[in-house]
Amino acid sequence: MEKTIIINIGNTIIHIEESAYELLKAYLFEVKQHFANHADDLEIVTDIENRIAELLSEQLEEQKKQVVDASNVNSVIGLMGRVQDFDSAEEPEEAEPIANSTYQQAYAGKKLYRDMDDRVIAGVCAGIAHYVNTEAKWIRLALLLISFIGGAGILVYAILWVIMPKAKSRIEKMEMKGEPANLQGFQKNLDEELQAVKERLSEVNKHAQPLFARFGIFIGEFFEWLGRFIGGTGKVIFKVIAGVIIVFGVLFLLSLIVGFAAFQGFWDESIYEYFPFSIVNDSARGVILLGAFIVLFIPILALVLFSIRVAFNKQAINKTLSFALLIIWLVGVATTGYQAAKISTEFKQHAELTQTADLKAYKTYVIDIDRSKYFSKEDSITYHIDASERRQIVTEDFENGPFVAHNNIRINIEKSENGNSRLVQKYESQGKTFSQALQNARSIDYKYFTRDSSIVFSPRFQLRKGTIWRNQEVWLNLEVPVGTRLILKEDAYRYINNYGTWDCRDLENDKNDYSVWVMTEDGLKCVAQLKEEAIKNKRLRQELRNLEILRKTNSTDSIYQDSVSNRIKEVKTELGITEE
Amino acid sequence: MIAENTQTQMRKGILEYCVLSIISRGEIYASDIIAELRSAKLLVVEGTLYPLLTRLKNNGLLSYNWVESTSGPPRKYYTLTEVGRGILSQLDQTWQELAYAVGVSQKGANS
Numbered sequence: 175m176e177k178t179i180i181i182n183i184g185n186t187i188i189h190i191e192e193s194a195y196e197l198l199k200a201y202l203f204e205v206k207q208h209f210a211n212h213a214d215d216l217e218i219v220t221d222i223e224n225r226i227a228e229l230l231s232e233q234l235e236e237q238k239k240q241v242v243d244a245s246n247v248n249s250v251i252g253l254m255g256r257v258q259d260f261d262s263a264e265e266p267e268e269a270e271p272i273a274n275s276t277y278q279q280a281y282a283g284k285k286l287y288r289d290m291d292d293r294v295i296a297g298v299c300a301g302i303a304h305y306v307n308t309e310a311k312w313i314r315l316a317l318l319l320i321s322f323i324g325g326a327g328i329l330v331y332a333i334l335w336v337i338m339p340k341a342k343s344r345i346e347k348m349e350m351k352g353e354p355a356n357l358q359g360f361q362k363n364l365d366e367e368l369q370a371v372k373e374r375l376s377e378v379n380k381h382a383q384p385l386f387a388r389f390g391i392f393i394g395e396f397f398e399w400l401g402r403f404i405g406g407t408g409k410v411i412f413k414v415i416a417g418v419i420i421v422f423g424v425l426f427l428l429s430l431i432v433g434f435a436a437f438q439g440f441w442d443e444s445i446y447e448y449f450p451f452s453i454v455n456d457s458a459r460g461v462i463l464l465g466a467f468i469v470l471f472i473p474i475l476a477l478v479l480f481s482i483r484v485a486f487n488k489q490a491i492n493k494t495l496s497f498a499l500l501i502i503w504l505v506g507v508a509t510t511g512y513q514a515a516k517i518s519t520e521f522k523q524h525a526e527l528t529q530t531a532d533l534k535a536y537k538t539y540v541i542d543i544d545r546s547k548y549f550s551k552e553d554s555i556t557y558h559i560d561a562s563e564r565r566q567i568v569t570e571d572f573e574n575g576p577f578v579a580h581n582n583i584r585i586n587i588e589k590s591e592n593g594n595s596r597l598v599q600k601y602e603s604q605g606k607t608f609s610q611a612l613q614n615a616r617s618i619d620y621k622y623f624t625r626d627s628s629i630v631f632s633p634r635f636q637l638r639k640g641t642i643w644r645n646q647e648v649w650l651n652l653e654v655p656v657g658t659r660l661i662l663k664e665d666a667y668r669y670i671n672n673y674g675t676w677d678c679r680d681l682e683n684d685k686n687d688y689s690v691w692v693m694t695e696d697g698l699k700c701v702a703q704l705k706e707e708a709i710k711n712k713r714l715r716q717e718l719r720n721l722e723i724l725r726k727t728n729s730t731d732s733i734y735q736d737s738v739s740n741r742i743k744e745v746k747t748e749l750g751i752t753e754e
Numbered sequence: 755m756i757a758e759n760t761q762t763q764m765r766k767g768i769l770e771y772c773v774l775s776i777i778s779r780g781e782i783y784a785s786d787i788i789a790e791l792r793s794a795k796l797l798v799v800e801g802t803l804y805p806l807l808t809r810l811k812n813n814g815l816l817s818y819n820w821v822e823s824t825s826g827p828p829r830k831y832y833t834l835t836e837v838g839r840g841i842l843s844q845l846d847q848t849w850q851e852l853a854y855a856v857g858v859s860q861k862g863a864n865s
Binding site: 184186213218224228253254257259 | 812827
């Protein structure tokens with residue numbers, strides 16, 4: 175019994191016995207080698223293949239056989255003639271420059287191919303190494319060094335990848351290494367050779383657009399390489415990342431659980447007087463807390479589980495459970511979203527409440543901040559504040575606590591229209607309806623006091639117990655007549671809303687913890703700055719006078735006169751004098 | 755060896771002339787050319803013919819048509835071009851001269 179092979183030769187399908195196939199293959203290879211240096215090798219080989227196919231088909235028909243055997247092939251070879259016989263009849267012409275007496279000589283020189291057997295990425299470096307007769311590692315090192323110059327090496331590599339063909343067949347590999355091609359070498363790997371012939375025949379179209387085809391090969395190989403990279407090196411990187419995520423994710427989950435428990439413990443405690451927890455209505459607190467917990471907890475849990483899967487290649491959780499988690503999460507999102515929407519409606523309306531108090535007339539007011547704190551009964555107990563201990567003073571630094579208090583006051587200083595000093599307190603709030611907003615504004619508790627000409631503001635306002643945060647604000651409008659002096663204490667700077675108070679520095683007394691201001695027709699002015707300006711103006715006027723004299727004395731020199739009048743112009747603009 | 759070389763040279767020139775002559779009689783398939791050459795006892799093997807035909811075609815002496823075949827793939831049928839005809843008539847004349855030269859050389863001008 176003999177194995178039968180189906181081959182496609184000259185576009186004809188032929189069944190052939192294995193031994194006969196080997197014979198035919200060897201013969202075709204010989205023929206191909208013989209014409210390899212011929213200008214029209216492709217056409218001649220195609221003609222011969224077609225003829226062989228035809229002869230084989232004819233023989234099968236004549237002998238009423240299905241399968242070609244060795245005798246058929248031998249008779250075909252007899253008809254076509256051995257390669258040695260070709261030479262005698264058709265010696266290459268001198269007129270054909272491409273021709274060579276023997277093909278061995280043609281392969282004596284090396285050719286530049288990519289070496290796919292010794293490659294790191296696409297075999298470019300190995301190919302160059304063969305060509306210049308060195309070891310691939312030196313080329314790789316050189317290219318790596320070039321890559322540090324703005325990535326030039328990478329570009330060079332990509333271009334070479336496109337330009338250099340890869341060494342596919344044995345001949346090409348031999349050409350690449352510069353080995354002399356001999357028949358023994360070829361015989362070893364006839365399979366590959368025939369494949370190369372076939373490919374060459376089928377790639378006729380590609381010859382029309384060689385660069386385009388090359389580029390296509392490049393793209394294909396690049397993605398193949400990328401795939402290998404991600405599959406190999408990339409996997410390790412992903413695992414490391416997954417490991418880091420697992421560690422931090424688990425820590426985060428634990429802290430979430432602790433936090434959740436802590437908040438439950440804080441129930442009805444003072445934490446809810448602080449922003450942002452003060453936003454939430456009493457009744458909704460439990461629901462929102464649980465909702466927020468679920469919304470945060472489940473995605474992180476999912477991330478950790480996914481990372482476990484990446485890092486250890488196994489499913490940490492089954493599908494039903496993960497589906498259940500998803501449902502719980504969605505419920506959590508919906509609940510939290512609903513509550514948030516509900517709360518946001520309570521900010522719909524705005525209301526404000528105004529209280530006006532006339533101040534005793536003084537030439538100078540001192541504005542200060544009360545740094546003492548109001549203590550509730552609970553505070554007194556927790557901080558051990560004993561009313562009988564008179565010498566105790568508790569002061570507050572402004573940036574304390576986990577949440578900077580949201581309920582700071584803001585002060586506007588304005589010019590009084592009627593010549594009287596007064597303080598307007600404006601309480602503002604949001605609410606679901608106007609009356610609720612007004613109610614929320616009413617719940618503001620704010621205190622200031624006056625001592626002679628000092629006005630001492632408390633830095634914060636309080637909300638009466640049980641009131642929730644609805645963007646309550648306190649505005650204090652201090653109105654003083656023109657000419658009134660104000661001494662602003664440093665503590666008060668941060669609360670002044672309509673003037674930049676930090677810039678007012680008395681250069682002579684830099685260490686003062688206050689600044690002096692005066693109300694003018696154009697609003698509040700820093701006295702130190704006014705003084706400075708006055709001095710400057712005086713200096714400028716003096717200069718102007720001197721310049722005027724200079725203009726009159728030396729009127730013949732035009733260049734000199736020009737520069738004098740230029741300076742006069744500059745000085746005048748600085749003084750605010752417009753030239754007519 | 756010298757004899758062999760001379761034979762080869764002689765055959766080579768004549769083969770080309772004969773092929774052109776055969777094709778000049780009308781459109782013909784490569785294997786039929788072989789058959790003709792064989793009956794003329796000139797030719798050796800088919801493999802020799804294809805490079806020759808290709809070269810003649812590239813030099814503009816021949817052209818071919820693809821003709822459908824009842825068995826197997828389409829076949830190339832060769833014909834002579836105008837250039838080919840011109841060259842063939844030159845070769846004809848050369849052949850006459852050579853035949854004369856050979857005849858005279860062998861038998862003497864007077865016989």
